[in-house]
Amino acid sequence: MITIQQAVKTYKGSDEPALKSVSLQVERGEFVFLVGASGSGKSTLMRMVLREDVPTTGSIHVLGEDLINLASRRVPIFRRRLGVVFQDFRLLPQKNVYENVAYSSKVIGKPRAFIETAVPDVLSLVGLSEKAKRMPSELSGGEQQRVALARAIVNKPDILLADEPTGNLDPKTSGEIMDLLQRINLGGTTVLMATHDRGIVDRLQKRVIELKNGEIVRDAAAAGYRDVNTGELPKSEEF
Amino acid sequence: MKVLFALSESWAGIRSNVSMVISIILVTFISLSFVGIAALLQLQINEMKNYWYDRAQVAVYMCTDVSPAAACPTGEASEAEIAAVDAQLTSTVLAPYIDQYYFETHEQAYEKFSEEFADSTVASYVTPEQLNEAFWVNLTNPEQSAIITESFSGAAGVEQVRDQRGYLDSIFSFLNAGSITAAAVAGVMLASALLLISTTIRLSAFSRRREIAIMRLVGASNFSIRFPFVLEGVIAATLGAVLSAIAVYAAVELLVQDFLAVRLPFTSFVGAQQALTVVPWLILGGVILSALASSVAIRRYLKV
Numbered sequence A: 001m002i003t004i005q006q007a008v009k010t011y012k013g014s015d016e017p018a019l020k021s022v023s024l025q026v027e028r029g030e031f032v033f034l035v036g037a038s039g040s041g042k043s044t045l046m047r048m049v050l051r052e053d054v055p056t057t058g059s060i061h062v063l064g065e066d067l068i069n070l071a072s073r074r075v076p077i078f079r080r081r082l083g084v085v086f087q088d089f090r091l092l093p094q095k096n097v098y099e100n101v102a103y104s105s106k107v108i109g110k111p112r113a114f115i116e117t118a119v120p121d122v123l124s125l126v127g128l129s130e131k132a133k134r135m136p137s138e139l140s141g142g143e144q145q146r147v148a149l150a151r152a153i154v155n156k157p158d159i160l161l162a163d164e165p166t167g168n169l170d171p172k173t174s175g176e177i178m179d180l181l182q183r184i185n186l187g188g189t190t191v192l193m194a195t196h197d198r199g200i201v202d203r204l205q206k207r208v209i210e211l212k213n214g215e216i217v218r219d220a221a222a223a224g225y226r227d228v229n230t231g232e233l234p235k236s237e238e239f
Numbered sequence B: 001m002k003v004l005f006a007l008s009e010s011w012a013g014i015r016s017n018v019s020m021v022i023s024i025i026l027v028t029f030i031s032l033s034f035v036g037i038a039a040l041l042q043l044q045i046n047e048m049k050n051y052w053y054d055r056a057q058v059a060v061y062m063c064t065d066v067s068p069a070a071a072c073p074t075g076e077a078s079e080a081e082i083a084a085v086d087a088q089l090t091s092t093v094l095a096p097y098i099d100q101y102y103f104e105t106h107e108q109a110y111e112k113f114s115e116e117f118a119d120s121t122v123a124s125y126v127t128p129e130q131l132n133e134a135f136w137v138n139l140t141n142p143e144q145s146a147i148i149t150e151s152f153s154g155a156a157g158v159e160q161v162r163d164q165r166g167y168l169d170s171i172f173s174f175l176n177a178g179s180i181t182a183a184a185v186a187g188v189m190l191a192s193a194l195l196l197i198s199t200t201i202r203l204s205a206f207s208r209r210r211e212i213a214i215m216r217l218v219g220a221s222n223f224s225i226r227f228p229f230v231l232e233g234v235i236a237a238t239l240g241a242v243l244s245a246i247a248v249y250a251a252v253e254l255l256v257q258d259f260l261a262v263r264l265p266f267t268s269f270v271g272a273q274q275a276l277t278v279v280p281w282l283i284l285g286g287v288i289l290s291a292l293a294s295s296v297a298i299r300r301y302l303k304v
Ligand SMILES: Nc1ncnc2c1ncn2[C@@H]1O[C@H](COP(=O)(O)OP(=O)(O)O)[C@@H](O)[C@H]1O
Pocket: A011, A012, A014, A018, A036, A037, A038, A039, A040, A041, A042, A043, A044, A045
């Protein structure tokens, strides 16, 4: 699914690389937490997987595509196989819930018949069937994030990228979003979620990849934010 | 991507940008109208050339007793001198360039003169002997009058060779200057139209940066991201081009045909037919230029 080898990313104008020789492999159907303090390189890694940027050196293969050598006109086609949600929801304020979700299908030219069944399906999956006609400004944060999730999965992506999806939400609402992410994962979608919400990571006991200053310092299956085997707290500036 | 979806996106752009879109329409309207005027002036020149050049003749004026001594030291042209000019006109050297010619006597010249100045008293002061005998020459190609001029200027008994086209050329250079001025104005206006289109497209892209970011995330193709913006510029410019087409056509019908042509019946003017050959090019030009300007603008602004 995702294979990254010795990826280094140095942004223009900064001497310290944001990623220093990162290697990892994610299989189909996995649920992976990407943890680490802010500035540790989580978003940078996500951007590489989404092919918004490419590593300065090293290699990255996602869904069988060599992203460094992927022709730019093929990038949109590649991105259609991924879904993505962010901390700040990124909904279109002048479109209602239904239109926001339908937009991502329309934009890639899905037939009307597909849209007319897929959008209501996915809205009922995230529990927003009743609010299809509402505008984003009339929704709570948790509801907005559920719309964003619906939009990310309406085209049935192979991989879902979630960059701190619960960062703006209270614990109860975060829990609902996590339930949804797990259901999406059970449906076969690979989920890669960046977070520094310790409670969530500890509770779910999924694979955890921890970044620190652009390096992977831990990659453990069925782990918590705190390493269950050693009981040692990850060395993070935040806690 | 569905065309209807692209159209609805363009329409959203136009609505959120009304004043800029109106200025594109106006500037394209004015600039293409000037292009139309420049083109029609050129067609008018052609029209007049076709009309007059066929009728224009080269006159070889023979000497009279009252001719200036510098050209005619021996006074009135002799029979022999006239015969020599006649012979040269039929010679194998000149004959291929000449369509037809005829000789005009003092009496014929006087008749023509009296007719032209029938209402005036001038005719009574002029005697037939004072008017030049002349050979009136129609050339197969009116552009080649220099051959006649060179052959007979300074010849014995010839006072002067005159190409009637000379009178027309000053009118043509006047019209040509008008046409060049219109083209220059059109050029400046077109440049500002292109800049305006590209600025508007960028503003429009900026005001829709959220949508663009989301379109990218969900994998919209570069074409479908850019197309609504290009369409927006093209729609606005096409409206301007259609207005200019209407203006140019109306100017020809109302100003030229219904006004000038009525008052100046002895020449030929551009009409609906010429207007209709210019108008499609104005619209096509507007569409192509705006499509180029907006796709370059959006391509440089939106690197995917
Ligand atoms: N577009 C950018 N240009 C330059 N530096 C950047 C850019 N994005 C991130 N960085 C830097 O890269 C490092 C990693 O950032 P990021 O991947 O956003 O971390 P995280 O998501 O874990 O908070 C930080 O030092 C940040 O300042």
